[in-house]
Amino acid sequence: GQSLEQPSEVTAVEGAIVQINCTYQTSGFYGLSWYQQHDGGAPTFLSYNGLDGLEETGRFSSFLSRSDSYGYLLLQELQMKDSASYFCAVSHPRSSYKLIFGSGTRLLVRP
């Protein structure tokens, strides 16, 4: 089966850098996606890593290491509006339509 592990909660200070880790166990692997969800809101897509390495999108970067079954989301220059839950997700090995989500990391940004 597939399983993903993320820390349940992370706290950081405004302006700082924070890293949210995701380790996965899966019998097949297409890549790692990240979604952001504010309280009461809908998830929104942040990034996707299909290959090993770093993908950068503005203040957000995502990293994947297939050999370590590990990825992370890096948020730089934290802003209060970055307080949200962050989910990593992998595609089911038998169907790329089936996206399996981790249980999420709640990020609290403090002044």
Add this chain to the structure above:
Amino acid sequence: NAGVTQTPKFQVLKTGQSMTLQCAQDMNHNSMYWYRQDPGMGLRLIYYSASEGTTDKGEVPNGYNVSRLNKREFSLRLESAAPSQTSVYFCASSASGGAGEKLFFGSGTQLSVL
């Protein structure tokens, strides 16, 4: 630009009642999905429709049925609601089902079954 629209936003049901959640997308996407999200948990796939005319089970399909009415619309039906189906339901769509394909989510339906 509406994106993915779900109705209703809130619903309270009694055990055994039935209801249908409606979802429509205006992005000409081929694939549509229904997820549920329970407190402190990630999203779990209930059903998906890879393309118009097809539907398939996800992780947690029991107690639900779906209909892909046309390319735009994908509905989720609870035939006999149970308290265990109390959850927030999200509809989503994507251009296709390729790995890494971006999912666009609706604003969610908060369902309580008493």
